[in-house]
Amino acid sequence: MRADAVHVRAPGKINVYLGVGARSDDGYHPLATVFQAVSLYEDVYAVPSDGFSLEVAGAVDVSGVPLDDRNLAMRAAKLLAQTAGVTAGVHLRIRKGVPVAGGMGGGSADAAAALVACDALWGTDLGPRGLHDLAARLGADVPFALHGGTAVGTGRGDVLTPALARGRFDWVLVLSGQGLSTPDVYGRLDRMRMHGDALADDPTELLEVPAAVLQALLAGDARDLAPVMMNDLEVAAVSGRPDLELALADGVRMGALTGIVSGSGPTIAFLADGPEAARALQDELKATGREALHVHGPVPGARIID
Known part of the structure; x- marks a missing residue:
């Protein structure tokens, strides 16, 4: 350059x-x-x-x-x-x-x-x-x-x-070779809610992040964060994608604290109990033929690199 x-x-x-x-x-x-x-x-x-x-x-x-x-x-x-x-x-x-x-x-x-x-x-x-x-x-x-x-x-x-998120959170990402359209996933969620097929089929007008999520981040405790993680779009993202459901189940079986579809998917994010646990989980997921990456957060936003 x-x-x-x-x-x-x-x-x-x-x-x-x-x-x-x-x-x-x-x-x-x-x-x-x-x-x-x-x-x-x-x-x-x-x-x-x-x-x-x-x-x-x-x-x-x-x-x-x-x-x-x-x-x-x-x-x-x-x-x-x-x-x-x-x-x-x-x-x-x-x-x-x-x-x-x-x-x-x-x-x-x-x-x-x-x-x-x-x-x-x-x-x-x-x-x-x-x-x-x-x-x-x-x-x-x-x-x-x-x-x-x-x-x-x-x-x-x-x-x-x-x-405020204290400390470091370790994640293992499982990538998918087939992407998902964000508008399509939102549209599918709307249709599922209309027919009562979604977990949150009657969304409230007032949305709030639960205090338990913020408290777990503040404490820097992955074990506290795992049970309160949630994604309303997950049910729509995994609809018709048995590979995603299987990956979610496998990751937890292999030692992840929990797994969640990131945003509109299809990337799956597994929360691990520290760097060593994340590396072990990454190795096990790779052994099944999946593309798995170990990442951590939080990190800064857009920055100039010297």
């Missing part, structure tokens, strides 16, 4: 808790969620250019990643340029480490990284508040990718309140 390139790294996320309200008239669902940023990253390099262009590579399958304005990172760069009155362009090179369409916010991490990278490249100096406002316009998960750590998300998930 050129010496004047800006390199920004942003993390993927796990939804430790995800409550989903009834679909509103604008088509969105109110959420009460707890995000945790984990050590699986997207790397974005921004290089000066006359126009706007994008290339994508990575350790995961990137064949389905768009290279035009459907890509959140491209939209982030153009939104920043329009907002700040920048007439220059940028070439973005993205190296993906977060699964595509995996429920871990990889595209949102790209957008957050692009905002930080272009802000530095062009010297627009919007500051944290300005970048957050642009992030919220791009998508519900983008503001969290910008900030990282552990946070409670309300509204569409973009209204963030930092949550």
